Amino acid sequence: MINKLLTLLHTPYPVLVKRWKAVVIPSFIVFIILFLLQPFGISMMESHKFWVLLGYGIVSSMALSVFVYMLPATFPRYYDEQHWTLGKELLGTLGACMLIAIGNWFYTAWWFGGNLLSWRGFLISVIWVGILAPFPIAFFLMWNRNLQLARNLKEATEMNFILSKKISLRKEKREAEAEEEDDVCCPVTEKPAHLVFSGGTKEMLEIPADALLYVEAEGNYVRIIYRVENKIQQRLLRATMKQAEEAVAACPFIVRCHRAFLVNVSTVVKVDGNSQGYRLRLDGCKDEVPVSRAYSKEVKTLIEGTLEG
Missing domain, CATH: 2.40.50.1020 (LytTr DNA-binding domain)
Incomplete structure (x- = not known):
């Protein structure tokens, strides 16, 4: 079982065809979902709601840009197209989700005046990212695969x-x-x-x-x-x-x-x-x-x- 899992993780995975879309599309999906669910007390806001939600989208795009642009430019051998695998893709996706959670934690504390030393705020941010992340991830993985196929x-x-x-x-x-x-x-x-x-x-x-x-x-x-x-x-x-x-x-x-x-x-x-x-x-x-x-x-x-x- 473990050997099969390791073999699966080492299988080649198609790299991003349009990298800017890997930043914009998931961030836009996050914005739409937040607009519908309105977590973090946003539903109780009477003003500036649109700009607050837009801020979460920007935070997501900045975190994704780190993994789509900054890290590949810094570590080109690791991100080499010929050696990109499913395991590396999953690890990068988890890293991006964690960075988004940290960014949202800081952004929420800055906007609503929370305590950055409170692990409760960080835990809430991680939970919400865990709830929201599967939607843009699933969409983007299917989109990227279909783009490669085409x-x-x-x-x-x-x-x-x-x-x-x-x-x-x-x-x-x-x-x-x-x-x-x-x-x-x-x-x-x-x-x-x-x-x-x-x-x-x-x-x-x-x-x-x-x-x-x-x-x-x-x-x-x-x-x-x-x-x-x-x-x-x-x-x-x-x-x-x-x-x-x-x-x-x-x-x-x-x-x-x-x-x-x-x-x-x-x-x-x-x-x-x-x-x-x-x-x-x-x-x-x-x-x-x-x-x-x-x-x-x-x-x-x-x-x-x-x-x-």
Whole structure:
């Protein structure tokens, strides 16, 4: 149970697409909810009610700005997009809520003349933040996820359009080459590059580079999926992903696309987008290969730029 929870917390989480909205929208929701509930004795006020509520919204926006702008600028490595996880997102959300509670405590004491040394006022502020926070948090998490999904679907559509043109060009090129070979008595064929996979044992696998579909890490092993005479084969070797990367280093069309996957980009026939990134469909292969956020730009560049031939 604990291992599953830790794994979940370490899963990649989409970073903010529009950071200013992460400040403005939750603060506006806080303002609306406070206007409806009117806690902290605001319901008994006869004047300045709007400005008091606006002050709570401003306090919330200032606290959120610390976590959306100030801390990422101060600690860029921690907030790096490629290493952002669900656990970091939850920790940041809890920190923002606590800072909002502290800000509201100070603001309430300043406006209503309360005692800042009173833990009762702080406790009330924490309770109210705990009651109100789930609404803007849930809204924003859904909004951010949908925004990421829309962006990835758009990019997947663009890549699929390019792929369709590349596949058509390849088909025409193969047909033209086949016609040329028919006109030559003894055609000279260029020997394709070969890949040699080996690990800590005497086992090894040698295949043509263009036959490889993808490589998947499985603990202390790697599973190599490749095509032989139009049939999908697989081989499990005791090796690391680093050793597998070294084996394909001479082939620029075979790249890392996930912490546990290498993929032959030249075999991609379709791209599916989701909120976490992309999933690649390969020629003649029923499996889909995931592309994580850290490698999405490189894979997208290869699909759009290096499949011209």
